[in-house]
Structure formats: C-alpha cells, structure tokens
Amino acid sequence: MQLKNVIHHDPVRQPVFSRLLKGSTGFVLAGIGLLALLQSCKSTNGEETANNTKAAPVVVSTEVVSLQKGRLSSSLQIPGELVAFQQVDLYAKENSFVRKLYVDVGSEVKTGQLLVTMEAPELASLEAAAQSRLRSQEALYIASKSNYERLLETSKTPGTISQNDLDQALAKKNSDFAQWDAAKAQSREVANRRGYLEIRAPFNGVITARNVNPGAYVGPSGKGSEFPLFTLQEQKKLRLVIYVPEAYTGYLNQQDIVNFNVNAFPNEKFSAQVKRLAGALDSRLRSQRIEMDVTNANKRLLPGMVANVMIPLSTKDSTFILPKTAVVSSQERVFVIKVVNNKAEWVDVKKGRETDGKVEVFGELNAGDLIVKTGSEEVRDGSTVILNSSLQF
Template sequence: MLTLAALLAAPALLLSGCGSSSGDAAEQASAKAAGAASPAAPAAYPAVQVTAAPPAQALTLPGELESFYQTDITPRVSAYVRRVNVDIGDHVRAGQVLAELDAPELTAALSEALSKQKAAEATAQGSRGSYRRLRQTSHTAGAVSPLAVDQARTLAASDSLAVVAARAHYRAAAQMAAYLRLTAPFAGTITERTAAPGALVSQGGAPLFKLKQLNPLRLRVAVPEAYVGEIQNGNPVQFTVRAFPGRTFTGKLTRTAGSVQAATRSEQVELDIPNPKEELKPGMFASASLPVQARANSLFVPKTAVVNTAERTYLIRVANGRTELVDVQLGDENAGQVQVFGKLRAGDVVLKSGSEELAAGQPVQVAMR
C-alpha cells in the first residue's frame, strides 16, 4: 500500500518533469534562433600567385594557306558562251583562251570600223597626191593660184587627221571584240567553273571561272603585339597541316603588314611557301612555329584568371584584402597558362577565376591554390 506521503509527492514530481521538458525545448529554440541570426562567414575566392618563367623561343600560331594570286574571270561584255575550253582542275598558262563568247553586234561594229579606216586612208592618200601635184605646178608662174595650193594643203591635213580618228575607232572596236575571248591573266589552276555553252552572260555578272596560282602559296599569320619587334623578314618558318600528319613544311617570312590591328592587337605577316607538287591547297589551316629571341623571364597566370571585356583585358589582383583591376596584354599560351604584360610582379596574388562582377576596391577573402 502506498502511504499518504507518497501519494502527495507524485503530483509534485509530475509537475517538476513537465517544467524541465518545457525549459529544455525553450532553450533549444532560443539557441537555433541565435544561430540563424548570426552572420555566415564570407566565402573565400580561389587565388594563385603570378609566376615568372622564361618564354618560349618558338611561337606557335595558327594560320591559313592562300593562293599567291587568285582572280575571278568575269565577262566584260554581254554575250552568249560559244565554247568552253577548260574545266575544274585544269592547269592553264598565261594568255591561254579559257572560253569564247559570241556577240554579232561587236563583230559587225569591228567590220564597220575597219571599213571606215580604209576609206579614210584612201581619201587621205588622194588629198596628199593632189596637194603634191598642185605644189609642183605652182612653180610655173600663173599656172595655179596660191589660194588653190593652200586649200589643197588644208584638205590633206584634214584627211590625215580623219585617218587618225578612224584608226582609234577601229582599235576601240577591236578591243571590244577581243573581250569575246576570255584569257588567263597568269598561270594557275581553274578551281571553279560556272560557264556552259549557250549561256547568256552579262558585263559585270557572275564570274565564269576562278583561277588560283598554287605554286608558290602564301601563309598568313597574326603575330601578337608583344612579339612584333622580334619578327624579321627572311627567317625560315616551319609549319604543319592536318592533311599531312607527321610532316613538317618550311616557308620564308617575306612580308609584314607594318601596322598592328586594333581589334586583335596583332600584326599580319605573310610567308612564301614553295609548293612544286601542289600538295598544299589554299584554304588549309596551318600551325606555324615562328622563331623568337630568348628574353628575360616573363609573367604567367592561368587563362581563367584573365577577364576580357569589350573595353579592356585585365586581372583581379588582391592586395590588403581588397581587389585591384590591373590591365594586361596577352602573349604566348602554354599548358593552360598565358603570358601577361602589365603592372605586375612575380608573387602577386590574383583571383584564379576572374569575373566582371567584382569591382575595384571590393573586400574579399582568398584561398591560395
């Protein structure tokens, strides 16, 4: 049997347990609220140090092969195609007739001009003969009046000038008729043909042929501004193309543009490429290795650290816990690293992944990688 004292103590114990549970829950809720109210620590940006290393002595740059000369063969007169003498892939020599056109009105104009020239020459010959006879007769006193001699001399001079005009007119008509024969301006290969016998072509219309010179070729390469001072004409340059894996071709640097393009900050250079077997084709992409002089150590950063915008190219340097935007120029690339030129020193801390969202003077925390 429970005693009276035990019965009286039970309610007190129950009330005590409930009070303790309620107190613990309140304390836990208060702790959670306090934790939510406390600010979270800012995230740290991955950062790296600017490294110094010797630059490459050979600069590998992409380029494109182009024909040394190329032109579109376009008709200069409106006519019908009478005969096509060449096709795609044919090798032609300078002056070779590629196609013949037919325009009866030009042929008729040439015949008319020739007739007028012959008539003018005959008239001038008769006038000169009359003048010579009158001049000889004038030596006999009273045989011919001086006025008649002067008139004969004037007529002979006028008819001579008419011959000059007729000959010029004939040469013009002959030149127009010569346009009916389309010829090659230089030796090369026909790479495109649209002409067909019977087709009507017009002056300044679509080209009938595309002619390209395949030996030698040109290789055009854009050299970054940082290396412009080290490029010299006459240097041999080796390059490769995908069409011939494992083979290396050689050309000579012959021409430089003499101007740096503002859009790409590079100078266009050209190499002459001997192509006696015509293995290389215009339009092929090439990877050229341009020799450059060895210089002092250069600064390198990961390519991801560079921020490129329409206005500038820069890195985000962190000094004293704040960001600084440092303008740079880019150089050679190698294994994910890019050469940079600017107000930097080896050991400077820059963000590994640059972003336009970070402004100058912004406080940041970094984690070195």
C-alpha cells in the same frame, strides 16, 4: 549608512543585522581581490602582446636563388590561313554568248592557254563598218594629198596659184589624214573587242570554279554575269597569312623560317619563310599582317586550309630569369623578395614571357641578388630571414 541607522534604532533586530553586515563585508573583500587578480592578468597579457607586436617575424630555412641573366626561348601558337599565291576571277568583257569551253574544274592550265571562246554577232557588223570607213578615209586622204602636191608644183610658176588656194589645199590634206588616222584607231578598237571573245589563262594555275555552260549569256560583272566564268588559282606556291599581336611583332623578321601544321596532316610539320610584313598594325585587331611563302609542288596543301603556326620567341638580349614561384602577385602589386643582410626586401617587378616554370622579370635588380625561391606575402617586408646555407646557390 541606512543599514547602520536601522540597527541602531531597532534593538530587537540589532544582533541579526550585525551578523549580515559582517557577512557582506566578506563578500566585498573577496570581490575586490578577484578584481585585482583579473587586472593583473590583463596587464600581463597586454605587455606580452605589445612585446610580440614589436618583435619582427623570423623566417627559418628560406631557400634562395642567385639572380642571373639568360635567354628564355619559347614559342607562340597562332592560327593562320593558307591562300593561293595568285588568284583571279575571269569575267567576259563583252556581252556575248559562250560558244565553247576548253577547261573544267581541276584543269591545270599554262599561261596563255585558251579557256573559253564566245561569240557576239553585233561585233562582226561593227568590224565591217569600221573597215569600210577606213578605206573611205584612206581614199579621201590620197586625193587631197595629190591635189595639194599638184597645186604646190604649179605655184612655182609666179601668178598661177594664189597662196590662199594653196593653204586651203594643205588644210584639206591634213584634215583627211587625221580622219584616216581616226578610222584606223576605230578599226583597231573593234579588232581588240573581238579579241576579248577569247579568254586565256593569265598565269599557270588550276581552275577551281566554273560557273557557265555553252550557250550562256555572259558579260562584265554586274552587266550580264553575276558570277565569274572561271576562278584560277596558283597552287604550287601558297601564301601563309597570320596576324601577330602587337606584343610579339618584334620576334619575326624577313627570311625567318617558321613551322606549322594543318588539320588534314596533324602529324606532319611544314615550313614557311617570312617574306612580307605589313609594317603597320591593323586598327581593329591591333596586330600586324605577315605573309610567308610556302612551296607546294605536290599540291598537298590546299588554299583555304587553317594552319597552326608556331612562332619562335627567342630573345636577342639576355634578361633576368627566375622560377615562377619566386614572383608574388597580389591584388596591389607584383614583386619578388630580395634578401639583403638577412633582411627581406620587397622589390616591384614586371613579368615577361613564361615557359617551363620560368619567367622573365624586369625591375630594380642586379645580377647576383639573392631572391627567395618560393615567395609569399607571409615573408613580410623588413622581416629577418635566416637562410639555410645548404639551399643557397
């Protein structure tokens, strides 16, 4: 409007401004046309995008497997320890001195075999005193018994012995008998203590440690001996001890046979039989202690060896088994893709054991369901699936 007013009041410049006004109108018309074209293109692209969004993705030539039940056999490797079937540390019961040793480290001994003799001079004095007291009490009892019997015989004549004298004689006889009995017990105690000066093997085994020499002062643990005289182990039969995690406690039962190997003989396999199950979980390890018996007649296996135990994990009931590639594990869920009427359906599952590229799955599945063999989040839930008939089985 201002431009038109300038042209109208200025006759000199009117022709020039008229030409400029005509040129500006052309530019404006060209701009309006370009804007309309861009708006048309934007509208067209928006419609195409909306149509593409509404269209369900299609997966072509998807390979599927038919879900079936089976038994998945695998094994679990657990470290174990071989220990002696029986082991004992032998201490001296009496404070004494070692007189003679009859065995040494590595000696194989039999039950009852003499291992060491000791001497304690004070026990000889105690034994002599006990024998003297025993004889004294025996004599007193014999005298009181004879006195009572004479009084009893005399009392048969009325008025000769009062009942009080007879009762006192009976009490003296019973008291002397009790004292004699106590003296006999004391004498046996001293004799038993002298027997402790000889230490014998409590079972068949091998001496694996010796901590004394002749002349050493020994006694009970903490009262003369810091270490035991000997350590005796039974080695012809060993215990294999393992701790089985909670998830695998149901796979081993008594009398089951397991195989193991040791580092000393890496190419050899040994067998053991399950004998003892703890029946409870260790509160710290959350595992069950299981012991197996190992026959070791040739004594090649040694107590303390670490064993690699292979536990067979064979299921008793059949479960659904799929290739590991069929199970999709995302940050939010674990699922398989089931095909129903050419539609993909995500089914949440839980995985069990895995072996040889296969895995146990548990979920809302049925035998014969078609499962995408190679699952992926790209196969969206509800999308159309075109199956390659040559890949179905």
